[in-house]
Amino acid sequence: MEATLTKGTTIPTGFTREAVEELSRQKGEPQWVLNARLAAWETYEQLPMPQRTDEEWRRTDIRPLKLDKLVPYAGVGERVASPDSVLATVEGGVSDESDRAGVVIQRDASTVFSEIKEEVAKQGVIYCDLDTAIREHPDLVRQYFMTQAVPANFGKFEALHAAFWQGGTFLYVPKNVAIELPFRSFVLAQQPAAVFAHTLVVLEEGAEAFFVDAFNSPTLDEQGFASEVVELILGKGSKLRYVQVQDWGRHVWNFMTERAILTNDSTLNSLHVTLGGKFSKNSIGSHLRGPNALAEMLGIYFGDGDQFFDHHTWQLHEAPYATSDLEFKGALKERARSVYSGLIKVYEGAQKTDAFQQNRNLILSREARADSIPNLEIGANDVRCTHGATVAQVVPEHIFYLQARGIPYTEAQKLIVEGFFRPVIDRIPVEEIQGFLEGAIARKVGI
Amino acid sequence: MSTVPILEIENLHVSIEDKEILKGLNLTVNAGEIHALMGPNGSGKSTLAYVIAGHPSYEVTEGSIRYFGEDIFEWSPDERARKGIFLAFQYPTVIPGVSMANFLRMAVTNVRNARAEAAATDGGSAQPFTPREFRKLMREKMAQLKIDESFANRYLNEGFSGGEKKRAEILQMALLEPTLAIMDETDSGLDIDALRVVAEGVNSLMRPDMGVVLITHYQRMLNFIKPHFVHIMMDGRIVQQGGPELALELEEKGYEGLRAALAAGAQS
Numbered sequence: 001m002e003a004t005l006t007k008g009t010t011i012p013t014g015f016t017r018e019a020v021e022e023l024s025r026q027k028g029e030p031q032w033v034l035n036a037r038l039a040a041w042e043t044y045e046q047l048p049m050p051q052r053t054d055e056e057w058r059r060t061d062i063r064p065l066k067l068d069k070l071v072p073y074a075g076v077g078e079r080v081a082s083p084d085s086v087l088a089t090v091e092g093g094v095s096d097e098s099d100r101a102g103v104v105i106q107r108d109a110s111t112v113f114s115e116i117k118e119e120v121a122k123q124g125v126i127y128c129d130l131d132t133a134i135r136e137h138p139d140l141v142r143q144y145f146m147t148q149a150v151p152a153n154f155g156k157f158e159a160l161h162a163a164f165w166q167g168g169t170f171l172y173v174p175k176n177v178a179i180e181l182p183f184r185s186f187v188l189a190q191q192p193a194a195v196f197a198h199t200l201v202v203l204e205e206g207a208e209a210f211f212v213d214a215f216n217s218p219t220l221d222e223q224g225f226a227s228e229v230v231e232l233i234l235g236k237g238s239k240l241r242y243v244q245v246q247d248w249g250r251h252v253w254n255f256m257t258e259r260a261i262l263t264n265d266s267t268l269n270s271l272h273v274t275l276g277g278k279f280s281k282n283s284i285g286s287h288l289r290g291p292n293a294l295a296e297m298l299g300i301y302f303g304d305g306d307q308f309f310d311h312h313t314w315q316l317h318e319a320p321y322a323t324s325d326l327e328f329k330g331a332l333k334e335r336a337r338s339v340y341s342g343l344i345k346v347y348e349g350a351q352k353t354d355a356f357q358q359n360r361n362l363i364l365s366r367e368a369r370a371d372s373i374p375n376l377e378i379g380a381n382d383v384r385c386t387h388g389a390t391v392a393q394v395v396p397e398h399i400f401y402l403q404a405r406g407i408p409y410t411e412a413q414k415l416i417v418e419g420f421f422r423p424v425i426d427r428i429p430v431e432e433i434q435g436f437l438e439g440a441i442a443r444k445v446g447i
Numbered sequence: 448m449s450t451v452p453i454l455e456i457e458n459l460h461v462s463i464e465d466k467e468i469l470k471g472l473n474l475t476v477n478a479g480e481i482h483a484l485m486g487p488n489g490s491g492k493s494t495l496a497y498v499i500a501g502h503p504s505y506e507v508t509e510g511s512i513r514y515f516g517e518d519i520f521e522w523s524p525d526e527r528a529r530k531g532i533f534l535a536f537q538y539p540t541v542i543p544g545v546s547m548a549n550f551l552r553m554a555v556t557n558v559r560n561a562r563a564e565a566a567a568t569d570g571g572s573a574q575p576f577t578p579r580e581f582r583k584l585m586r587e588k589m590a591q592l593k594i595d596e597s598f599a600n601r602y603l604n605e606g607f608s609g610g611e612k613k614r615a616e617i618l619q620m621a622l623l624e625p626t627l628a629i630m631d632e633t634d635s636g637l638d639i640d641a642l643r644v645v646a647e648g649v650n651s652l653m654r655p656d657m658g659v660v661l662i663t664h665y666q667r668m669l670n671f672i673k674p675h676f677v678h679i680m681m682d683g684r685i686v687q688q689g690g691p692e693l694a695l696e697l698e699e700k701g702y703e704g705l706r707a708a709l710a711a712g713a714q715s
Contacts, residue, residue: 396503401540404500405554405619406528406561415553419544419602 011075011193014068017041020163023073023109027166032142033134040152040162047156059339059371060281060310065253070225073166074108074193083113083186090186090216091247091439099432101181101210102127106167107188108195123177130168130198140172144202149231149259149287157255161196161227168198171211175235178208182243182430187228189217189248194225201231203238203266210241212433215276219249226277230258234266236290241269243433247440248276250305257283262322264290271428272328274301274309275440285314288322288350298424299328300437302417302444303336303368313342315357317350320380326357329424331417331444332368341373344387348379357387362420364394364413414445451516452477453627453658454499460509461491461498468494470683471510476627476658483661483669483694486680487702492662493537495680496631500534501527514627528554529561533625535616537632537662541604547615548599552581555622588621592648609636610645617648624652629660634668646671666698681706 011019020041024034050057080086083105102116104127111129120127126137133141146152152162169185187197199213215226226248234240240260248254254277260268274280286295301309315324330338344355361370372389394416402412418441425437454476461469468491476482486492498505499512501524512519519527542550559576576584589596592614604612613633620628630649634642649672653659661674669677669691677693678685681702686709687693697705 395540397540398542400502400524401536401542402550402554403524404528404534404536405550406525406558406623407553408525408557409523411553411557412525415545415550416542419542422544422546422602 011071011073013071015044015070015072015160015164019072023164023166026075027131029131029134030138036146036152037163040146040159043153044156044159044163047153047159050156056283056312056341060308062253062279062281065225065279066223067225069223071193072164074191074195078110078112080105080112083115086112086188087186089218090188090214091436099181100184101125101179103184103186104129104169105186105188106169106197108191108193109166111167117181120179120181123179124174125177125179126170126172127183128170130165130170130200133170137170137172140202141170141200144231144233145200146229146231149233149261150229150257154257157227158229158257161198161229161257164194164227165196165198165229167196168200171201171209173203173207173209173238175204176206178239180208180210182210182212185211185213187213187215189224189226189252192220192222192224194227197226197228199228199230201240201242202233203235203240205236206238207235208239210430211243213242213244215244215246215248215254217249217252217276220251222251224249224252224278226252226254228254228256230256232258232260232268234260234262234268234293236263237265239267241430243271243273243428243430245273245436246276246280246282248280250276250278250307252277252279254280254282256281258285260286260295262286262288262290262293262295265292266290267294267296269296269298271298271300271433272311273437273440274299274311275444277307279308281310281312283312283314285316286324287316287318288324289318291319291321293319293322295322295324296427297324297326297328298427299330300421300424301328301330301338302441303330303332303338304334304444305336306334307336309336309338311338311340313340313357315342315344315355317344317346317353317355317383320349320351320353322350323354324356327424327427328359329361329421330359330370331362331364331420332370333364333444335365335367337368338370339373340371340389341375342387343375343377344385345377346380346383346385350380351382353380353383353385355383355385359389360420361391362394362417363391364417410446414442417441417445452513453515454660455513455516456510458510459495459498459507459512461494462506462508463494463504467508468505468683469498472680472684474660474678474685476660478658479655480676481653481659481661481672481674483663483674483677484680485663485666485677485694485697488664490680491683492680493631496534496537496629496660496662499527499532499629500524525557528623529558531626533620533623533628535613535620535628535630535633537635539604539612539616541602541607543602543605545603546599547601547603548585550603551585551599551619551622552578554619555581558623585622588618591651592618592621593644594618610638610641613637613641613645614648617645617652621648621652626656627658627660628652629662631662632664633661634663634665642668643671666694669694679705
């Protein structure tokens, strides 16, 4: 049974219990999956809509978002034979088969392509869409899907996600298997409907993987809505590099929640790149649950026009001897606005914690604005925690110096913005990603 | 050879934040000439350098600056640079995250392309550089100025010593091959060895079709770079002009002595 939705079905607007049931029925899901969706729907109904009186939403206004005007999922999805035509419109999308360990493509509500290299699959690695995972590996999905990292009752939008998730990707790497090539996932929204993307990565003890998530859509006239939940489970001594590029069209209200769980000696290197959407609310957290866990959390955002970005980060030191190192950098032009809020929380007993948090913002216009709110909550006495936040304009002397060498104003600005992001770009030892970021920054500056 | 001067400044008055700095300055630089512009702190030397380069903070209230007979005030700073005007900064700016190599390639590409285009309209056919040619040239010039190759990968002027910054300025001059070079206290902050390297660099870059204005506080640099003319600036004007001997005289008397002599001369 293909996990595609019935073509031509008309789906009424608004999120309802009936829509949950219809989605599950069309996907032909087992009863336990439907039950989980319905339980999440109950949670969603019970939880209040986030208010500006909630600390996390204090600077983020979602009142203009009309959830009842949204089509909850798009009803068309057919498998394609090759990923290339689907990815042709995605910047950095088409990669050679030899450059990736696997690829999963979700278009609107359905997975349209899924592939894993044979030699990777032979080592016991599972990489597929979630519907397939439910059919073929139900025990793994039941164990990890919205139970540990981001449970369905995490919050209002996470509950909605648990009720309406579609497509989704599942990566499972068995004990001591290391895959160097990236697993690629693309979520493309082309229809005027809500899109839900889910990423579940499980690394067993000593496993190593590299995962790249990309969210992409054209800009449509209708109000758009995207919800992503990313769950990263890192077993003992495992290593995961996770890169996420959000490049939705300018009509999209984006809500992304990510939690990583790091056990002993595991290492997470994450990078979040926020470029698109009308509104993007990102909650990114690492639970450091074992000694010697290391979380490097990097972020790059670049807003223009009337974009609004909100990044909320959590460095949760639940165990002693763990390290977290966070650097988020943002540039804002025109009337773009951003809010960064980060918490380093050191739990009682988490001695020898080493936590670093830095957020820097570069303002490129008079109307752009950035707020940066770093926070510390420390429950142990032998720790090292540092944080810093800056919001600064481009220095006119820098522009003049470059101009005095024959470099035109916009190119000078591009050099300076690229230079601003450079230290973060240099921390990603993957040439393809570096090249993509350089291109994305150039496009945003407007050259 | 054209007889139109490279640089012709007439009765230049310049203010910053309503404070007049330059008060009627005149200066003409012809091809092949090196002019030393000397004067005490606050006499307006750096202001003149910035105004020629097009710094947006300065307001020209009167007078003119012509480059090959054309008024330069309408040109943006980058346009001036592409037409061959070069300012060696007294305090080169540190720009984090921008690598020297990347910056130099961008600067040279812009200047070269503009020159090739200008040459093409005159019937010429200058070719812009390929990246390979550029790297080769950069390495050559770096060796000449005793600049370590690792410089190319460092961020622009970040963590550079005073001498390294000045050498980096000369490297840029070597790559951009300007027609008019304004050198703003390129000698300041250099020990004698660094000064020698920098001065030799400047001498080797001098061409017969080029003009140089050396702004300096001391005569020291003029031991290495021989000027054709020396101008002494005080309080926003050039108060005395002469040959190289004037710099030596200044060294002997000091600015105070010169000021007193001028005042006495004016009274008698």
